[in-house]
Structures are given as structure tokens and as C-alpha cells.
Amino acid sequence: MLDFETTGLSPACGDRITEVAALRIVNGRVTERFVSLVNCGAYIPAFISELTGISQAMVDSAPPVGRVLPQLLEFIGSDALSAHNASFDEKFLHAEAERLGMVPGHQGLVCSLKLSRRVFPGLSSYKLGLLSGQLGIRFRSAAHRAEADAEVAADLLIHIARHLGQTYGFGSVAPQLLVSMNKLSAAKVPAWLRQMADAAQLAENPPQSA
Helix, strand or coil: EEEECCCCHHHCCCCCEEEEEEEEEEEEEEEEEEECHHHHHHCHHHHHHHHHHHHHHHHHHHHHHHHHHHHHHHHCCCCEEEEEEEEHHHHHHHHHHHHHHCCCCCCCEEEHHHHHHHHHHCCCCCCCCHHHHHHCCCCCCCCCCCCHHHHHHEEEEEEHHHHHHHHCCCCCCHHHHHHHCCCCCHHHHHHHHHHHHHHHHHCCCCCCCC
């Protein structure tokens, strides 16, 4: 689960990362984490500092992006990458990597926002703070900091996986199932999940030959 804090909405417009948190999820729990402020030599707008609590002084004294990004890419490796509104975080990951002549190696992208829309339709909001509250998931520290947001998004993803297991009978939920599910329209998801669950049960309990 990845979360960036940034100076704005678009790396194409010159916005840069200011903080990163990456949490590795294995068997339904967070097993490792990579967290760092990042110095990209960028100006932090006042409204960003007010929103996140990240000041210019904090990033000016932080490790440079040229050190943090390679460490982050090594931490992620070839795992499936997940984030809430994942296209946002992935575009910053690619942009910062490209600046350094590097290429992210993650295999597949999982968006917990899209998954939530498909698994829990009809909720009033799918913004991370409001969605987590509706599902009984609490922030451990202030929102709009990378580690706090990544922790809640990780809890959300684990919650989704458990819900799928309980509803459809999956013994475990592989990352590739979530990657594939993200690519489907919401209307097709329930039937597809039933089909996948039936296939998984058949694989575990093949019919006996005569």
C-alpha cells in the first residue's frame, strides 16, 4: 500500500512528492514499512502545509529524492502496488522514477477506492477519511500524512479481502484477483467473483474419477 504527500495534483505541472509511506501486506497484515519525508528541492504551498502539517523546513532537511526513490523502488520490488485512488500515486511514482532514469518494477495496480465502489456500493462517500469511518476503520494519527493514510488504506484493503472471503468463500485473496477485479465494470463484479470462487473451490476439491 503506497501513499504520497505532494505539493499539488499533477507531476506534469511540476508538482513533486514531499513524503512517502509504503506498507507491505502479507496474509492480511502489515509486515514491513518504508516511511520518509522527501526533499525534491520544491516549494511547499502554504495551503499544503496547512492541510498536511508538512512544512518547508521539514522537507528542506529531509533526505533527497535521489536517495529515497531508489530505496522505495527496491522496497516495492515486483509486488502488486495498491493505493487509494491509485492512479494518482502511481503517476507520481513514475514521474519521480523517470527523473532519475529508473523504472518501477511493480506487477499490477490495485485501487482501494475502485474496489470499495464495487464491493460496498451505495455508500455516501468513497474518500478515504469518510469511507473508513463508514466501515469502522479508524486513523491512528492525523490524516493527510503519508503513513497515517497508508495505514488506513491498508486496513481498508484487508477489510475488503476479508469481506470477499466471507461473502464468496475464498480461502485467501491473491493480489492478482484484486488487480483483475479493478479492471471490471461494477455491474460485472458479483457474477465474476462467484465464478472465480466456484473455480477456486473446484480446484481445491476436484471431482473424483469413476
